[in-house]
Amino acid sequence: MTQGIRDKVAIIGMGCTKFGERFDAGPQDLVIEAFDECIMDAGIDKKDIKAAWWGCCMPDISVGIGAIPLANILKLPYIPCTRVENFCATGTEALRGAVYAVASGAYDICLALGMEKLKDTGYGGLPQSGIAGYKGTQITANITGPGMFALLANKYFSKYGLSPQEGKMMLARISAKSHRNGVLSPKAHLHKEVTVEQIINAPIVAWPLGLFDCCGVSDGAAAAIVCRADMADKFRPDPVFFKSLQVVASSGEEMLCNTWDGAHVEGIYRAGLLAYEEAGIRNPREEISMAEVHDCFSITEALIMEDLQFSPRGRVKEDVESGRFNLDGAQPMEPDGGLKCFGHPIGASGIRMVYEMYKQLQGKADKRQIKNPSIGLTNNAGGFPWNIVASVCIVGR
């Protein structure tokens, strides 16, 4: 029986830039902004970092491939440095590299830093090229992020008998909640409260998803310094500990076979199962205090609530309507505004989510502070909802 990483690794410092359309800042500026906050928070010296993991999903539009950009920007002193990419789970994947390296006993202190500079393409949405390879490009439909999740929204509505109006209303409530939280979040990309009516009446991007059902496409960076759990107290009184960190990749069965129902994301469900087992969580609905999940679209958050077993299958609408996931609800989601409003610089997002859980667990979330949280969960979903890379990370005091 493997022991996993539960309680073997601690976070002793974190940093996160202001997210947004950072036309003022280049990749170098973003990396340094996140790193400076992080190392200051950890109270260590750069030379104490023994290995680093660099998360950048689409480096061809910013700094180029490899780990050299991170080492160059920070002038890391010839230490092991690795670039990782795993679609929207890139940031979490960088964190996993650092956490697993510490858990293995290879290093005492490691850095994970994720950055994405998306707003230099000249158009909205995510960059178009390089996703599917030469052959995939010839076969795959002309899909975009919102279109992919619209496929699931339409299937979910059809499967559970939601009328277009009921479905739109459920989705609008999810986005409205995140917009309220985003207003309380100084580093968030979007600081604007919007009404359910505004959300429903916004221009359609891919039915049923309209403008306010989609997350921000943002620039930003986030960083974490992790160390052996048994030495964490040396650095700070309030370290946060990893309970589990799992990443799964789909086998493709959902898209190739006729068994997937099209109304859930199998990879997220499976990642949840692995993470709950590692963390010893038996009842996620009761035991997880709060979460930052991969709400790239409103429907995605709805599906994740069911896939992570926060809501029963087909019944997330009831929990959305009851306010369960609001900041003052029983199980708050996206307290910092989520991908929806905090923004989604891909390589940074996974670490940004942990940053919010870290601050909440330390009681430093200011106006967003959730009362006495004990366990926080973060989740990424990358690639395609039917062929996905999904991560679940659970942290606690």
Next chain:
Amino acid sequence: MVGIKSFGAHIPRLRLDRNVMQAALMFLGIAPSRGEKAVANWDEDSVTMAVAAAMDCTMGENKEVIDGLFFATTSQVYALRQNAGIVAAALDLNVDTRTVDFTDSTRSGTSAFLSAADAISGGSMSGCLVTASDCRVSKVSGSGDYIYGDGSAAFLLGRDDVIAVIDGSFSTTHDLVDRRRLQGERFEHIWEERFIRDEGYKKFIPEAVAGLTRKYDLKLKDFSRVIYACSFAGAHADLARAMGLRPEQVQDPLLATVGDTGAAHPLMMLVAALEDAVPGDKIMVISFGQGCDAFCLTVTDKISRVKDKRGVRKNLSIRAPLASYEKYLAFRNLMPVEVGIRGEETAFTSYSMIWRDSRELYGMVGSRCRACGHPFYPYQRICANSVCGAADRMEPYRFAERKATIFTYASDFLAPCIDPPASYGFIDFVGGGRALLDLTDCDPNALKVGLPVEMTFRIRYRDEKRSSISYGWKAVPVMS
């Protein structure tokens, strides 16, 4: 006896009313013709329409007998790369198939037809698929702009079980230059219409009819249908009178419904004639283009064997109006359209990859697990069905002809598309298998879970920087 074993046609779903054209082009002059014309969707061209007609023609036929594929067009997509080869790949024909392009003249459709008949009669071929297709563009408000329509026809020629016997042929050649276009030119040049009408059609067609009837000692009055190509509705009617044809002998030239479809035109009219034919009917076909090809057929009692074809009649009923002439200009790339920076990003086309995976990409051949029976597209070496998981027990499995339904769908305004929103969906195939495919020829508002669809070979994108057209399979809602 050499003859036709099966037939098929394709008429694009979009129709452009010439009054709509006239409203946009009034400032340039009066429209020379009335009615509507069929317009290829943005993702159709002469190659894809030939595939569509060939699919209609071969549906239910034994494709194993096909050892020839002739493709005729005056709007060839590639000037260097055999277009017939693309059609053959899309139909997943056997490798030992003789493929030939016939081109340059609007007569090339009938030339391909007669060459196939001769090859079969000479014994070098046993089953030849003849496809003719045209998707011509003209300068804005040119007579071709109004007169031409897009469409295609296909015939399977062979020896046994023919539905119509080819009784004989007669051809003429005259270097009368009605239309011309040099290598590398996009638009054709056309001579004075009166000259083409009076010195061309009105002399050459009667000459060909006279030559054919004299050669085989036939009488024009014995023919139940006479098919002759003519771009001009008035001249077409004049010719019927001049040749003394009874009204019921004259095959509708489709000019007010489809337009003049060039190389495909007389052959599409032949498809329409065969749809009405009864055993014993005699049909004469005369094409036009630097002379004429004329041939005559006798319909056999096997004609009742060919049914359920989309042909001309059903295709005519599957229609959607193209609301504006500007949209037509955008579809044919006759007007620069702002596609945004996202739309300017064109995928790279790798021909070594395409060669390796050609049966998958062009033939829509996936695999079926011999252990559990599950079909997959694209081809998998290891079974994706987790309760099976067998390795390397696959057999090739073609999806292109299979019926399917929409599992789920989306219409996407963010995806770059000349006709937004881009629609696509997961398609579940009858018999198993699932694929995420673009949807085309559809009303985004009419999409729903469970809607029946069929496969269609279309353009995916044009890579003008690298002179590449990317072709692939899309799903289209089935119109009853």
